[in-house]
Amino acid sequence: MLIRIVKLSFHEKNIPTFLENFELMKNHIKNSTGNRLLELYQDKNNPSVFFTYSHWETELDLENYRKSALFDEVWTFTKKLFNDKPEAWSVDKLVSLV
Numbered sequence: 532m533l534i535r536i537v538k539l540s541f542h543e544k545n546i547p548t549f550l551e552n553f554e555l556m557k558n559h560i561k562n563s564t565g566n567r568l569l570e571l572y573q574d575k576n577n578p579s580v581f582f583t584y585s586h587w588e589t590e591l592d593l594e595n596y597r598k599s600a601l602f603d604e605v606w607t608f609t610k611k612l613f614n615d616k617p618e619a620w621s622v623d624k625l626v627s628l629v
Contacts, residue, residue, distance in 0.1 A: 532567070532586055532587065532588060532589075532623075532624065533586070533587045533588075533589065533590050533592075533593055533621055533622075533623070534584070534585070534586055534587075534621070534622045534623070534624055535583070535584075535585045535586075535587060535593055535619065535620070535621050535622075536582060536583070536584055536619065536620045536622065537582065537583045537617060537618070537619045537620075538580065538581075538582055538617060538618040538619070539580070539581045539582070539583070539609070539613065539617050540579055540580050540581075540613060540614050540615035540617070541579050541580075541581070541612050541613060541614055542579070542612065542613075542614040543578075543579055545612035545614075546578070546579065548612060549581070549609060549612050552605075552608055552609065553571060556601075556604075556605050557569060557571075559601055560585075560596075560601065560605065563592070563595075563596045563599070563601065564592055564595065564596075565587050565588040565589060565591075565592020565593070565595070565596070566585060566586070566587060566588075566592070566596070567586040567587065567588060568584070568585060568586035569583070569584075569585045570583070570584040570585070571583055571584075572584060579614065590621070593621070
């Protein structure tokens, strides 16, 4: 399994627009082949910063999503709202205590 973390920073005035679009698109993203989890977080100290956290069965599943028309639609819309360059990490889970 691959975990993807993406940091997104928005102009404050664009946050409602981002959240509305995320609400519309989240189930489509979650239903992408290989996606097992999709979460959205907002930074407690800087409400203009968000993180998406997703689990993918394989790296190929993530890459196929990133090459899809859905991703193109989501990313084209979202990137116009940024106030800083997004950052992304693909990580492997080493330990999980629940």
